Amino acid sequence: MATSALRTQVSTKFNESIHKLLAGTNTGGRAWTYTLDYLRPYDLKDRAALLRPKAGFDQAKLREALVTLHHSRQLGPLGEAFLEDVRKAFPLIEREINHYMATYEQTQDPDVFRQLLSRLRDWYNAWKPPNACAPSTSPPHQPIPNAPEPSLGLVFVLDYTQAFQTRLFASLPPSFAAGLKHLANLCLSPESHPPRVGRNGEPIDMGKTWTDVDVLGLLDRYESVISSVAFESIEKRVAETCPGKWDQPMLASLRLWMSQTVVQWMLEVFVRPYHPKGDVQPILSNIGTRFDYHVNKALCDVRISEIWDIIIDYPDTLAALEDLRECLTRVDERGALVKALRKQNATRLLHPGADTKVILGQYVSTIKCLRIIDPPGVLLYKVADPIRQYLRERPDTIRCIVASLVGDDESGDSLIEDNEPIQPIQQPEAEDYSDQNWDPEPIDAGPEFKTNKPSDVISTLVSIYDSKDLFVKELQVLLAQRLLAIKNNDMERIDKERRNIEILKIRFGEAALQVCEVMLRDMDDSKRTDGRVQDQKKSVVHPTIISHHFWPSLESSDLIMPGQFQGLQDSYAKEFSKFKPDKKLKWLPHLGLVTIGLELEDRTLNVDVPPLEAAFIELFSQRDVWTLDDLIPLCRRRGQERGCESADDVGEYGRTERADGEFVCVVGEGGGGRGDEGHSSLSTHALPAPTAAPNLPPVQTVQQQQAAQMHVHWKFVEGMLTNLGSLPLDRIHTMLKFAPGYDMTVDQLGSFMEAARREGLVVNQGGQWKLNR
Template sequence: MSYQISLEELQAAITHRPPSLSIERLSKAFETLHTFLQPVWPVPIHYVACPSAPCNVVEALECVIELNAQEELFDWYKGQIQWYFKHLKDETTKITSLSKDSHAHQLVFQLVKRWHVIFLTWHDPLRVLTPEDTSAYNLYSKYFHNCLLSCIPDYFPIGIKRIFTMDLNGTSTRLFEPSPNYPHSSLIQQLATLGLLKRFQPILFSVGYDAIDERIEKVCRGEWSDQSSSLEGMIGWFRQVIGVWLVKVLEAADQSITPTTTPADQPDLTRVIGIVRPAMSRFEYHIYKSLSDLRINELFDIIVDFPETMPVLEDLRICMNKTDQRSYLVHKLRAANTRRLLHPGADTQDIITQYISLMKALRVLDPPGVLLSCVAQPVRIYLRSREDTIRCIVTSLVEPGHTLGDELDQISDNDNPHQGLSSGLPIQEENDYHLTDWFPDPVDAPIGFKNLLKDDIIESLVTIYQNRDGFVKELQSLLASRLLAVKSFDVTQELTRIEILKGKFGEANLQPCDIMLKDLSDSKRIDTSVHELIPQAPIHPIIISRLFWPNLATTTFKFSPQLTELLKIFEQTYTTQKVDRRLCWLPQLGSVEIDVVLQDRTLSLEVSTLQASIIELFGISDTWTFSKLRIKLKIRSDFNSLKNSLNFWFNLHVLKEIQSGVWKLFESEHSFNSFSVKSIRNP
């Protein structure tokens, strides 16, 4: 392509220049330089360096510089580059069409290599003329890059990402392999030279982000039994793998980075972090964010396994401090609780257990208690709607082996024993009077936020209900059941629990419990005194104060003759010591230790008094009808208890219903199993 310069352009070029220089001289200089700088097309497959400039070209350039016409010369040069770029675009399209079956990353290798050869070939004349002028190179590089952007095919970003991913995973090393025809230029350097590495730097970072996500999914999902920190492991892995890879990319692309001298198998992590520090914070934030997202989605299961998951919660606490995902955690955990916990199929005791673990776990994540206040409220409302919540809470407080029982055991003597429920004030109002230090609410605290019970799990459960009367009544009922079932009058554990619970419910409210415990102590003393007089009597009754015990279920029946005789002996001895008192027996509440001697075996059992009375009657006669048993034992209404007692002996292969309503004693397993009930047909 020829280029003609007009008279007006020449006149403009020599304006304000020394009159000794003629227009003809400048025109000849431009013509010489145009011939030398003219872009080559077609460009050879391999790059061949341009020879040094002839003397006439050097003189022409000196003339242009002397006349300060470099800008006009470079404008012409850019025009030539732009015109020839249509050939580059056509060649790019041709390479793409001829390689339809190739993968995107393979096409990227071909295109970048070809573009780089064209870039160097067209720049060579300019480089030869201005070997030390970096501004000329920068202008050319920027202009070439801008023109190249219009030639980039759609699949190019996909191919670039694939190349970066393969190199990071170690499945390909072509990213840093030098070109065989240009030893000092690897693919990464070619991308940097063409200005494409900076252009597609977000893709480079996205490869790192994807690798982090894949690593977290593979190593951390569902893994919280290990006592080590997953977060520390992820940070260490990132710095040794992705960090080293990033600095390798930057070293190859940016000559301003000092080349590494550290062996590849022993990277200097301090130097690596220093080089990629601008990107490190973004990648580490992504680690915190991704790990936080994973753990928040798993938080329900993490809470189920608390406290074994304490290291996981510590990691999540650090991640949340970095990423501020508190509202996301509240949303996800409340949704998980609603879906997996707050439904009719969940057992109330399981809900309470999860609620206790929830309180403990959220204390680790958020000591001020804002998260707990936001997440726990739906659970508290749901527990309040269940009829057996109070019973389950009180059972957990009194029965051994429950979480709340362990909480009671951990209460120290320094705790305020009368905190919360000892006065007549509502629970939250009363606690206001025990605040010695005041701090403002956290900024994200909901309206009406109060965290007065964050250190007291029992108090938090009790305050599900504004009225404590239900807890007190249920506690008395459960304590009565436990006291009636104790052996040898040992109430040490119950006494300890009641003393601790007085600090929660008030001493006055638990006065009936004190009287029930005292009845056990008095019963032990009376039992000892009576058996000193009648040591042969094998009975140990519990004597209760009727007015201070809850209503006990009654099933009246007549004891068997042997039991009646033993109770009569004990009662006669008791009245000699307590002249003004009489005993009223509650037959359904007792238990009897008996030995049932059969032909082929002996059964040592602890049974109810009704079960003992039944088997004693079968010792008198081996066959009884249901109606005769009912009359003999004087059972007037509660027939189910009689049926259940008969079935108890049936399950032990002692009694069997041989006809409808007729029960028979079998002395051996063989006779029990061999007897078949024949159906009786009505005539």
């Protein structure tokens, strides 16, 4: 027994068959032919076709034909036949496309391209079927139940539009995209192109052109091409206005230009055709967000390429740094910034040709700039790590930092700003997770990064090394050198050093600078003691008396001052022993300065010379000619280092009494010149003046002290390996702790052992160190 569904299906098939039979009648055939003739595409260049517009058809007859086709369900096949006619007629459009594109490729005239777009729309409109051609009239035949109203309908038009655009897209040559981009550039940047006028002399309405593009479906297909024009215009604007302008913010002005120019143009192209009078603010915000990202991206790329020079010119580049900080919150370019800055540092900074003070200055500027860009310090940690490692390997890094701490006038610009607050050296602290203001580490922080409170520049520089003891020792050395360089007990300079020490107490603590306090106290005691001795017996000798155990190691010398100098020293020591009988002076005659007067035949000179030069001058006051064999015992340790030269094979030196004499060889340091320039001229015949030797510091540096101490430690290591055989590094370190003065870490000892291995003194096998036999 048949079900209701089956009966319904059979009834539907029967009705369809009836109506197909009706289509074969003469009435149906005439309706089909008349309607298809009405819809058939025609050639716009055919004048006969143009004289037969669609409006000339009999509308009543057309309506009757549509009703007949509708009730016979032939509108669908009619549409297929119409689309087939469109396919057959489309070569007419292809010929025009090829003609216009060939002309454009030869002339690169955007007006030709605009004419092509207008012509394509004319073809589209000429072939486009009407949306609704049939009225709601009663058909001559019995209507089918639930049948739609007789009409071509919107679907008929959509099918035509899709077919037309498909054929059109397949017919466009590859150069069409370049032409559309050219036209978009013309519209977006009219100031860079002359105004376009039509054949009638009136300005061309570019709004109509973009309407043509939209109607033809080219907006969707070439959206990326049109959008690329906007992106490229942003990049061009940034490249033209932003490079090198670091003293003023640029991001706000770029955003204003973008909203007034690029976004408004995109609205005219993509939005106005659909919302000519509506509210486009929501759409505007979406488009603006997309282009704002590209503005930030373009400006960020420019600033990253300039980051090295921006850091050099800080603080004049503060506005550029603030722009870069805001850009990095919108675009993910933090990795590119780190990569670019590390590459620039490796190429232009971290090499032997760069002075340590320059490296430190750039490092300090990097610290300040990256703290502005990234307050948590992740970028600074990634960028600064190679700089810190390189500075740690330089022997004069500590000295340069300490020179800035004490305000060394000869070191150039200070690393510390005058308005920077003085605060104690901050040591790294463990994270306190119970802190209510605790924040997690940034997402791009590495596994070794630790979130710390921002510290001052000096604390950051001191943290290059594991301990601040190295800085305290270097402070002692530098203070000793500066104090020993003071002439005539200059109390103003001594007070200046005392103020420096008081400031450093705040940074390093009072306990760390007790030795510096003793050195300053020695300077006061030395002046007071010298005053007491001078009261007992006037003397031209004014020594600086220091406590040997509280001062850094001084350079030793066995120089014995000749003649009157030795007598003056002995006389002063005798008076000193009367004042302090429990103490004894140990002279360091190679240090200090001697003021002497030279009475020659034609002039009298008053000069300040080092003790060694004074000793040579004193010798020639006793005898006119000296042989080299007589001078060697005096100058063996110091004179040969200072440039004492023999002028002939005999090795005799004479004294020049007159400025126009023939002897011009200057002995000792102090600069090239003749005898009338303040130096004794001693030689046997004319020679060019030797280059002055550099002033060697009287106080041993920390590196010199460490080298001497490590020489002692090597003796201990050598004894261990001789007696005990192979030892691991930890065992050597543990045993060296009993050696006097040993304060190295395991890493420092490992570096020392590696240096000994390179010298061929030891070998390392499986982590065991042994002597190289």
